[in-house]
Amino acid sequence: MDLNDTPEQAEYRAKIRAWLDEHKDEAPILQGEGAITDPDEVAREQRKWQAKLAEGGLAGATWPTEYGGQGVGPIESVIINQELQRAGVPNVFDVIGVGMLGPTIIAHGTEEQKDRYLGPMLNGDEVWCQMFSEPAAGSDLAAVQTRAVQQDDGSWKLNGQKVWTTNAQYATYGLMLARTNPEAHKHKGMTMFILPMDAEGVTIRGLRQISGEAEFNEVFLDDVVVDADSVVGGVDNGWGTGLTTLMFERLTIGLGSSSFGYRGRRFAEALGEDEVASRNSEVRHDFGELAAELEAVRWSGYRAISALQGGQIPGPEFGLAKITTVNCAIKAGDLVADVIGPEALAEESEWAYMISFLPGLKSAGGTEEILRNTIGERVLGLPPEPRLDKGVPFSELRAIEKEGAAA
Ligand SMILES: Cc1cc2nc3c(=O)[nH]c(=O)nc-3n(C[C@H](O)[C@H](O)[C@H](O)COP(=O)(O)OP(=O)(O)OC[C@H]3O[C@@H](n4cnc5c(N)ncnc54)[C@H](O)[C@@H]3O)c2cc1C
Numbered sequence: 001m002d003l004n005d006t007p008e009q010a011e012y013r014a015k016i017r018a019w020l021d022e023h024k025d026e027a028p029i030l031q032g033e034g035a036i037t038d039p040d041e042v043a044r045e046q047r048k049w050q051a052k053l054a055e056g057g058l059a060g061a062t063w064p065t066e067y068g069g070q071g072v073g074p075i076e077s078v079i080i081n082q083e084l085q086r087a088g089v090p091n092v093f094d095v096i097g098v099g100m101l102g103p104t105i106i107a108h109g110t111e112e113q114k115d116r117y118l119g120p121m122l123n124g125d126e127v128w129c130q131m132f133s134e135p136a137a138g139s140d141l142a143a144v145q146t147r148a149v150q151q152d153d154g155s156w157k158l159n160g161q162k163v164w165t166t167n168a169q170y171a172t173y174g175l176m177l178a179r180t181n182p183e184a185h186k187h188k189g190m191t192m193f194i195l196p197m198d199a200e201g202v203t204i205r206g207l208r209q210i211s212g213e214a215e216f217n218e219v220f221l222d223d224v225v226v227d228a229d230s231v232v233g234g235v236d237n238g239w240g241t242g243l244t245t246l247m248f249e250r251l252t253i254g255l256g257s258s259s260f261g262y263r264g265r266r267f268a269e270a271l272g273e274d275e276v277a278s279r280n281s282e283v284r285h286d287f288g289e290l291a292a293e294l295e296a297v298r299w300s301g302y303r304a305i306s307a308l309q310g311g312q313i314p315g316p317e318f319g320l321a322k323i324t325t326v327n328c329a330i331k332a333g334d335l336v337a338d339v340i341g342p343e344a345l346a347e348e349s350e351w352a353y354m355i356s357f358l359p360g361l362k363s364a365g366g367t368e369e370i371l372r373n374t375i376g377e378r379v380l381g382l383p384p385e386p387r388l389d390k391g392v393p394f395s396e397l398r399a400i401e402k403e404g405a406a407a
Contacts, residue, residue, distance in 0.1 A: 003302060005079075012072075013079050019056045020087040026052055027089035031350060039213060043127075043170050046093035050124035053092055058084070060098045060122045067106060067118040074251075074308040096166060097121045097128035099252035101175045104192075104245045108233030113194070117173065131162045131176035131195065131219060132242060138164075138363070139370045141177070142186045142239065143397075146221060148178035148193065154228035156180075156193065158201075158221045168204045168217040171197045175245070177238050182395040189394060190238035194230040201225075211356040246366075247313065253322050253365045262329040264291035270336050270351075277339040286335055290328040297321045297328075316378045319371035326361045327368075333358060 005013055028045035029035045036042055053059040054068065062077050063069025070076070084091050092098050102121050105113055120126040137143040146160025158178055168174065174195040181189030197204070201224035206214035233241030267287065277283045301321060304314040333355040337344040344351045362368055376382040389397055 009075060009079060012076055013083065016058065016080055016083045017086075019058065020083055020089065023052060023056065024087045024089050027087075030090055043093065046090060047124035047127070049090060050092040050094065050098075054122045054124070059092045060102060063102060063106065063118070063122070067102075067114060068122045074305055078305060093124055094121065094127045094167070095252060096130050100245050100248040101128045101130060103248045104175065104241060105232060107244050108192070108241045110229070112229065113232065117194070120172075126172035127167055127170045129165050129168045129171040129174045129197070130245065131165055131168075131174040132245070133164045134161060135163055139367055141242065142190070144177050144179055144190055146176070146178040147182075148180050148191060150180070150228075151225070156226050156228070156230070158193070158195070158224040158226065160221050162219040162221070164207075164216050165204075165219050166216045168197065168219050169206060169214070173197060174219070175232065177242050179394065180238070181236050183393045184236065185391050186389055186394045186397065187239045189236050190242070191235050192232040192238040192241040193226055194232060195221075195224070195226060199224050199226065209356070209360065211353055249365050250318060250322075251308075251314070262294065262325055262332070264294045267291070267332040267336060271339055274339050283335065283339065286331070290331050290335075293324050293328050297324050316371075316374045319366060319375060322365060323368050323371055326358060329354065330358050330362075 027049050028042070030042065030046075036045060050059055057070045058080050060068060061070040061072045061080055062074065063071070065071045081091065098121065102118055105117060109117070117126070121128055132141055132144070134144055134146060136145065146158065146162065148156045148158050150156055156178075158176075160178065162174075162176070165174070174197055176193045176195045177190055178193060179189060180191040183189070195202070201222040203220040203222070204217050205220075206217050208214045209216075233244075264287075268291065271283060271287055272278045304318050304321070307314050333344075333351060336351055337355060340349075340351070343349060345355065346352060366374075373385065377384045388400060392400060
């Protein structure tokens, strides 16, 4: 594989770089001296910057041109990420909307939904949130219990609870998975809805993390009514629609990982600044190991990009990149903290947020155990886990689980 830019890619990179040279001073400063810290101000400024990026064609670039994108391929999207990182400016604020939910609406939405929702999403005028997880439906997403019941006038009444809902506090809309037919087995009988977050009966409560921020929320739905045309991808077809979102989630996390800043060079520079640590054989050995793994992730990322460029969807093995990146970054954070000492966790330290946020990333986008199970079953051909719920109506599952627990 030739990893150098083709002449067309080099031209594209130069165009992006020139745009960033001209506009990077308009980006909000989120780290270091002069950084804004108030979460609401951060969100406001990042949304403004997202609008700027959209204007320059750097947001949602892989979206088709009729919906405001540039219709470019995944390599160009990686080039944009690399150039944003090089310029030291943030990416879009609504990564979930632009990276995952917009593409889901493009794939499954009606023309009216695409016309209404995609433009304001891309510009950051309307932020979106992903309302899939529930207290008893995370890894086992098909266990969703939020109920949607159709009314005589065609509208739907929603009741239930969602959790871990990133950005719900800023969101105008949520893309929400709810159960519409409990008599069908659990992967059937779910439907995807567009939920206006200011609808009557929606309550949003922030969940504060160890990093000090409250990026995600729990959302309660009490007799919330949404119109018939809020269904995305067909009634009882929510699992299929949701799988599209999860596929884009995997790509967003995978292809964006280098722009998250978890790179060997960054950790090496921090460790190298400490003369004693940089000569310590144990530190060098530990760093060498994790740097080699991060390098392997980078190279296998190129394989995934090539697959995408060739029109293929990267398979479940791509999940390994997420596991390795997160685990290496956690180890690197520990190593940096060992070397720097307690100051690594001081509020103004560039490492504090990374160290406290990363353990959460072990769960986001699929936990390590689930990703490893999937790789075991689908890539290595190991025997699947026993499934007691196959073909059983969702409404009968509780009784079966109780019997299983009592046996
Ligand atoms: C930072 C962050 C942001 C998030 N943002 C969103 C969001 O915007 N919208 C949204 O819908 N969700 C979001 N999530 C939720 C995320 O998708 C879930 O955390 C994830 O699916 C895991 O579900 P859970 O937390 O309920 O853990 P559980 O599924 O309860 O798992 C608990 C533990 O049991 C293990 N486990 C479970 N089943 C198995 C099995 N079969 N075999 C072996 N081990 C198993 C898991 O690996 C894990 O260690 C976010 C999560 C995080 C951390």
